[in-house]
Amino acid sequence: MQNERRLSVLRAIVEDYVKTEEPVGSKALVERHGLGVSPATVRNDMAALEEEGYITAPHTSAGRVPTDKGYRLFVDRLTTVKPMTAAEKRAIAGFLDGAVDLDDVVTRSTRLLSQLTRQVAVVQYPTLSRSTVRHVELVALAPTRLLLVLILSTGRVEQRLLEVTEEVSEETLAALRTKINTAVSGAVIAEAGEALRTIAQPADAPADAPQDPLASAVAEALIEAMNDHRSDERISIGGTSNLARFGDSFDTAVRPLLEALEEHVVLLKLMGEATAGGLVTVRIGAEGPYQELSQTSVVATGYGPGDEALATLGVVGPTRMDYPGSMAAVRAVARYLSRILDEA
Amino acid sequence: MQNERRLSVLRAIVEDYVKTEEPVGSKALVERHGLGVSPATVRNDMAALEEEGYITAPHTSAGRVPTDKGYRLFVDRLTTVKPMTAAEKRAIAGFLDGAVDLDDVVTRSTRLLSQLTRQVAVVQYPTLSRSTVRHVELVALAPTRLLLVLILSTGRVEQRLLEVTEEVSEETLAALRTKINTAVSGAVIAEAGEALRTIAQPADAPADAPQDPLASAVAEALIEAMNDHRSDERISIGGTSNLARFGDSFDTAVRPLLEALEEHVVLLKLMGEATAGGLVTVRIGAEGPYQELSQTSVVATGYGPGDEALATLGVVGPTRMDYPGSMAAVRAVARYLSRILDEA
DNA sequence: ATTGGCACTCGCACGGAATGAGTGCCAAGC
DNA sequence: GCTTGGCACTCATTCCGTGCGAGTGCCAAT
Numbered sequence: 001m002q003n004e005r006r007l008s009v010l011r012a013i014v015e016d017y018v019k020t021e022e023p024v025g026s027k028a029l030v031e032r033h034g035l036g037v038s039p040a041t042v043r044n045d046m047a048a049l050e051e052e053g054y055i056t057a058p059h060t061s062a063g064r065v066p067t068d069k070g071y072r073l074f075v076d077r078l079t080t081v082k083p084m085t086a087a088e089k090r091a092i093a094g095f096l097d098g099a100v101d102l103d104d105v106v107t108r109s110t111r112l113l114s115q116l117t118r119q120v121a122v123v124q125y126p127t128l129s130r131s132t133v134r135h136v137e138l139v140a141l142a143p144t145r146l147l148l149v150l151i152l153s154t155g156r157v158e159q160r161l162l163e164v165t166e167e168v169s170e171e172t173l174a175a176l177r178t179k180i181n182t183a184v185s186g187a188v189i190a191e192a193g194e195a196l197r198t199i200a201q202p203a204d205a206p207a208d209a210p211q212d213p214l215a216s217a218v219a220e221a222l223i224e225a226m227n228d229h230r231s232d233e234r235i236s237i238g239g240t241s242n243l244a245r246f247g248d249s250f251d252t253a254v255r256p257l258l259e260a261l262e263e264h265v266v267l268l269k270l271m272g273e274a275t276a277g278g279l280v281t282v283r284i285g286a287e288g289p290y291q292e293l294s295q296t297s298v299v300a301t302g303y304g305p306g307d308e309a310l311a312t313l314g315v316v317g318p319t320r321m322d323y324p325g326s327m328a329a330v331r332a333v334a335r336y337l338s339r340i341l342d343e344a
Numbered sequence: 345m346q347n348e349r350r351l352s353v354l355r356a357i358v359e360d361y362v363k364t365e366e367p368v369g370s371k372a373l374v375e376r377h378g379l380g381v382s383p384a385t386v387r388n389d390m391a392a393l394e395e396e397g398y399i400t401a402p403h404t405s406a407g408r409v410p411t412d413k414g415y416r417l418f419v420d421r422l423t424t425v426k427p428m429t430a431a432e433k434r435a436i437a438g439f440l441d442g443a444v445d446l447d448d449v450v451t452r453s454t455r456l457l458s459q460l461t462r463q464v465a466v467v468q469y470p471t472l473s474r475s476t477v478r479h480v481e482l483v484a485l486a487p488t489r490l491l492l493v494l495i496l497s498t499g500r501v502e503q504r505l506l507e508v509t510e511e512v513s514e515e516t517l518a519a520l521r522t523k524i525n526t527a528v529s530g531a532v533i534a535e536a537g538e539a540l541r542t543i544a545q546p547a548d549a550p551a552d553a554p555q556d557p558l559a560s561a562v563a564e565a566l567i568e569a570m571n572d573h574r575s576d577e578r579i580s581i582g583g584t585s586n587l588a589r590f591g592d593s594f595d596t597a598v599r600p601l602l603e604a605l606e607e608h609v610v611l612l613k614l615m616g617e618a619t620a621g622g623l624v625t626v627r628i629g630a631e632g633p634y635q636e637l638s639q640t641s642v643v644a645t646g647y648g649p650g651d652e653a654l655a656t657l658g659v660v661g662p663t664r665m666d667y668p669g670s671m672a673a674v675r676a677v678a679r680y681l682s683r684i685l686d687e688a
Numbered sequence: 689a690t691t692g693g694c695a696c697t698c699g700c701a702c703g704g705a706a707t708g709a710g711t712g713c714c715a716a717g718c
Numbered sequence: 719g720c721t722t723g724g725c726a727c728t729c730a731t732t733c734c735g736t737g738c739g740a741g742t743g744c745c746a747a748t
Contacts, residue, residue: 044690058699060697100504261585262585404730406710
């Protein structure tokens with residue numbers, strides 16, 4: 001048995017189906033693709049493929065449609081990620097280079113990705129957890145009201161308002177600012193918390209020493225800001241209007257997806273763990289954790305400075321999507337995005 | 345002619361149609377609403393209303409549907425905005441009070457509004473232009489790289505990265521920081537620019553004096569940040585999945601709307617000028633500036649501290665929407681939001 | 689193993705008839 | 719002069735029944 005040809009047939013079916021959105025029959029297949037065999041032969045192969053669960057016929061007298069398993073095989077073994085053309089690369093670079101700050105970078109990436117793939121694009125903001133503290137700024141907005149600004153290595157800026165009970169002099173504040181910055185500058189988030197606690201209650205002080213209320217309040221707020229996982233969930237979404245091309249199956253496919261897009265927690269879970277090193281994850285239909293989304297696939301990858309995956313980015317769309325194209329686009333955007341974060 | 349009753353009939357038609365999403369006939373009308381007259385009478389009224397363009401029949405043997413003009417009359421004259429119930433008020437307050445910063449307030453408002461109205465909610469971030477400068481912070485990230493942080497009275501924080509050609513000492517920076525803050529603290533954006541320019545090139549200095557390159561670069565960047573209208577366009581969108589209830593007319597209604605939601609500029613224009621003082625604007629179908637959106641209506645209002653409309657917020661949905669409910673919700677959320685900004 | 693031939697299966701598009709909600713109009717009633 | 723019951727009429731929608739054709743599965747031949 002020519003296993004080789006069977007795979008070609010599967011590949012051809014996937015490609016045709018993605019393009020035409022219609023079940024593909026044996027005759028059309030041999031015409032469109034240059035398989036040098038007759039329809040009958042292809043039919044035999046198709047029967048075998050169906051037997052093994054890679055394709056299925058929506059009804060007796062229709063062509064075949066790939067199953068999730070079929071897409072899976074296609075993605076795993078039949079795909080050579082086509083690199084972006086030079087023109088596309090230039091477009092990406094030009095599009096992202098104009099960004100003025102982190103927010104803008106993320107927004108532009110989202111838009112870019114959705115345009116490249118004509119799918120819904122999702123870009124997670126760089127996560128706090130592994131980033132390092134670059135600077136902490138304390139600003140007295142009013143005598144008893146402080147603004148804490150936390151600047152991280154990713155360029156992210158977190159802010160917190162803090163009411164204190166007693167008035168704070170500018171000198172006290174300056175001293176505290178210096179102390180804090182000395183302690184936490186350059187530290188990764190996780191360790192910074194430790195250092196902050198020490199400031200609030202120095203280890204060498206007698207255990208019953210009066211705690212410095214200002215320092216501990218500030219430390220508390222900063223630690224909270226660092227641990228605030230709410231901000232880990234910040235996400236940018238774009239290209240929703242591409243869902244319009246779903247056309248059929250509005251209720252079973254589009255609605256659940258729109259709902260998922262609103263639930264950022266769900267969405268993040270859907271995107272999965274960020275993978276580093278240019279690896280692109282593909283999750284096909286029911287492979288995902290939500291059965292309502294059994295008709296949608298996710299193509300995602302991690303990104304971040306220095307090959308470290310700080311956050312995830314990808315596209316979400318129908319299982320019937322252009323996987324090679326999406327994978328290439330996702331990889332390319334992640335790459336440029338990482339490079340930009342490197343520079344920053 | 346009982347003009348009074350005719351209006352009741354129109355009101356009844358609108359209410360029924362909004363609820364059932366189906367053309368409403370004379371018989372159903374008299375049954376559902378307690379009009380004390382016979383279907384035949386109602387039919388006469390309907391004929392008159394159709395003559396005047398308030399309602400229309402999709403086809404001969406169907407019921408009537410309100411026209412844009414009909415909705416307009418309904419909104420203008422037949423609506424008494426029902427106040428929120430105490431429970432709803434508590435829910436709103438509870439929902440918004442937990443917010444930690446401006447971003448969070450806006451996000452929560454969006455979600456709240458979309459849940460209350462079951463429509464797509466749009467909330468614009470408070471605009472820069474009328475707000476005042478609270479504080480400017482300069483941080484040296486590296487010897488030749490500065491981070492400028494601009495803190496505004498609305499709680500908004502703008503940041504800019506700035507590369508300078510010469511190394512900057514901590515003292516120089518501190519001096520500049522003090523000078524800038526003295527000059528611009530409390531100033532409204534428009535005036536702050538003037539003050540900054542003076543710092544870069546003092547008026548009392550000889551005209552040919554060497555300009556301070558650091559000061560002028562910083563001033564330049566700050567002015568740019570203040571004038572940056574890109575940030576005026578920041579918008580939060582929520583409740584897109586409510587579009588699923590559009591059901592029919594996907595291509596003519598949902599797709600254009602999804603596209604508009606991606607184009608923030610378009611969206612802002614659609615929302616229109618922010619109206620102050622609790623006034624809610626209703627824009628029905630083709631009244632808006634985009635003909636693709638002839639099937640969508642906008643219910644919006646301005647909000648901001650102290651009855652000053654800094655930004656817009658509202659809902660977008662099908663012309664066939666619950667106007668009284670939406671108006672009440674929009675007004676209530678705007679009110680709470682303004683109050684929160686007042687406090688901050 | 690491949691191929692041409694052939695009978696068979698169904699989904700779908702098309703057409704006509706039945707259905708029924710809703711209308712417009714008219715003549716009678718209050 | 720409104721209002722109302724009656725009645726004929728319209729027309730979108732639904733339901734069948736039919737024919738068509740794409741596509742299949744199997745078989746015998748190569």
